[in-house]
Amino acid sequence: MNPHELKIMMENSRKSSKTITPTIEKADTPSTPGLGITSDDGVLTVLDKQHFGRTFSVESDGIYMVKLGVFHDMKSGILEESALSFTLPIKAACEQKITAAFDIPEASARVMDAVILKSAQPFQITLVDGSPVLERHDNQWRIPLEYSCREAGNVMILERTGLREKVPRQYRAYFDLLSIQIKVMFVS
Structure with a gap:
């Protein structure tokens, strides 16, 4: 049944107040949406x-x-002028989790990502100074990220401090990825 036929059937059903029998159709390929949505803390x-x-x-x-x-195509990018923070663990361990949160205040939403690094022996990670850049997943355009750092518990939190003043007003800065370089050092 195509969408137009279903719409007509639903309209006719509302007019006659009859119920619609559920339908089922064969799918040629499995559907696995690329994006998941959660709201654990109200955002x-x-x-x-x-x-x-x-x-x-x-x-x-x-x-x-x-x-x-x-990493999915989101047309022009949803993270223009958004707030950005990322965390790096500061203590040596066999598992290190790096996270990033792109906050979009005008949408009361955020995009999050995380990478977990593992090893059989403890290691420490540090950010390579000047390495954070914002980019699009589908091209080579990149802009250096200006950021500030602060410690909170066992992590270093880095927050974006500016972007718009670096981009001329007639241009819009679209990005959807944060690229960083980290130095891995094993401890004995």
């Missing part, structure tokens, strides 16, 4: 279900690139 939170909380193994010291955000 609408969108998660990219294919990427949120993905786990990676680290086996050696070095510098690693981490990308956090929305």
Whole structure:
């Protein structure tokens, strides 16, 4: 049954106050929406279900690139001029979780992403100074992120401090990913 036929059937049903028999149709491919929505603390939170909380193994010291955000095509990008914060653990452990939250005040919503790094032995991560950049998932356009840092418990919280003043008024800055470089150091 196509959507037009269903609409006509529903309108006729309302007029005659009869009930509609449920329908079922065969799907050729499984449908797995890419975005999940939660509201644990009263703020609408969108998660990219294919990427949120993905786990990676680290086996050696070095510098690693981490990308956090929305990896699905969202037309022009939903994070223009939004507030942004991300957290990095500051103590050595065998599991380190990096999170990012893109707050969209005009929509009373946010987008969150997380990456978990694991190893058999404890390691510590630190942010490579100047590495955070905002970008689009589908092109090479990037803008450096200005941020401030503060410690809260066992994490370092980094918050965006500015963007609009760096972009000329006739242009709009669209981004949906935060890219950072981190230095991994194993402890003995």
